[in-house]
Amino acid sequence: MRILLVEDDPMLGDALRRSLKQEGITTDWVQDAEEAELALATGEYFLLLLDLGLPGKGGLELLAELRKSANPVPVIILTARDAVSDRIRGLDSGADDYLVKPFDPDELAARIRAIQRRQTGRAAPLIEHGPLVLNPATRVLVCRGEPVCLSAREYVILAALMERPGALLSRAALEERLYGWGEEVESNAVEVHIHNLRKKIGAEQIRTVRGVGYMLAAP
Numbered sequence: 001m002r003i004l005l006v007e008d009d010p011m012l013g014d015a016l017r018r019s020l021k022q023e024g025i026t027t028d029w030v031q032d033a034e035e036a037e038l039a040l041a042t043g044e045y046f047l048l049l050l051d052l053g054l055p056g057k058g059g060l061e062l063l064a065e066l067r068k069s070a071n072p073v074p075v076i077i078l079t080a081r082d083a084v085s086d087r088i089r090g091l092d093s094g095a096d097d098y099l100v101k102p103f104d105p106d107e108l109a110a111r112i113r114a115i116q117r118r119q120t121g122r123a124a125p126l127i128e129h130g131p132l133v134l135n136p137a138t139r140v141l142v143c144r145g146e147p148v149c150l151s152a153r154e155y156v157i158l159a160a161l162m163e164r165p166g167a168l169l170s171r172a173a174l175e176e177r178l179y180g181w182g183e184e185v186e187s188n189a190v191e192v193h194i195h196n197l198r199k200k201i202g203a204e205q206i207r208t209v210r211g212v213g214y215m216l217a218a219p
Contacts, residue, residue: 001116001159002026002176003047006036006062007078008054012101016049017180019105024139024156025112026180033057040066044176045073046119047112052079052090060093067094074115078103113137120163127162130219132201134162143201150200153178157193161206161216170213190214 001024007013008031017027028043030036032054040048048066052059063075076097077090087098097111113136117123127134133142139155141148150158156177160169171190179185186192194214198206207217 001046001112001156002028002044002180003049003112004036004039004043004045005029005049006031006033006054006059007049007051008032009051016105016108020109023109023112024152024159025109026156026177028181031055033059033062036062037065040071040073047115048073048075049108050075050077050095052077052081052086060090063090063093063095074119076108076111076115078108110137116163127159129162129165129216130205132158132162132205134159141201148200151193151196153189154193154197154200157190158197158201161214165216166218168209168213168215173213 003020003025005013005016005027007016007029013029013031017029020027028039028045030039033056036048050059050063054062059077059079066073066075074096075094076099077095078099078101079086079090080101082100090098096115099108099111116136117125125135125137127136131144136159139150141150141155141158157174160174160177174190175185178189194206205217207215209215
């Protein structure tokens with residue numbers, strides 16, 4: 001999953017990016033609304049984490065413009081404004097969730113997972129496909145009843161495929177999930193991780209459509 005963080009506090013922004021990376025979430029971080037608009041215009045994001053007290057254009061103004069332009073990207077507001085009236089205003093302006101600072105990073109990760117379930121039309125906390133059962137909260141995979149140890153990037157790729165069973169994901173789409181800004185993209189990284197996944201869960205579980213991408217085999 002790739003998300004955009006809009007936060008002007010350097011310490012908090014860096015801490016959030018690092019904690020989300022541990023959750024298997026790739027995070028691009030900007031510090032004002034103008035940078036956020038440029039990032040949203042040039043990249044595709046699953047979610048926007050939005051601080052309200054930004055320099056220049058405020059977070060609520062940015063949110064209002066996004067919704068006016070019919071941009072459907074889910075938004076979680078992260079702010080120190082804890083009054084009920086502020087929460088109501090934020091949600092009524094188009095936010096999907098509202099989290100008051102300071103907050104526990106684990107709670108933020110859980111709220112992101114909840115939005116992910118809604119976006120994919122999935123109510124259950126576990127993702128199941130044939131013999132595969134994935135728990136996004138613990139990042140534990142069980143295959144044919146046995147736990148399977150996955151590297152961080154193997155998890156990201158498998159989760160992307162399991163979230164959209166039957167859909168073809170290109171190598172570029174998977175690279176978008178794996179790498180954030182400033183990270184060097186290894187030319188054959190996706191192929192290597194797919195190869196390792198097949199060794200762990202069975203070669204028949206992941207199909208290659210030559211020249212197009214990868215998909216999970218029908219259960």
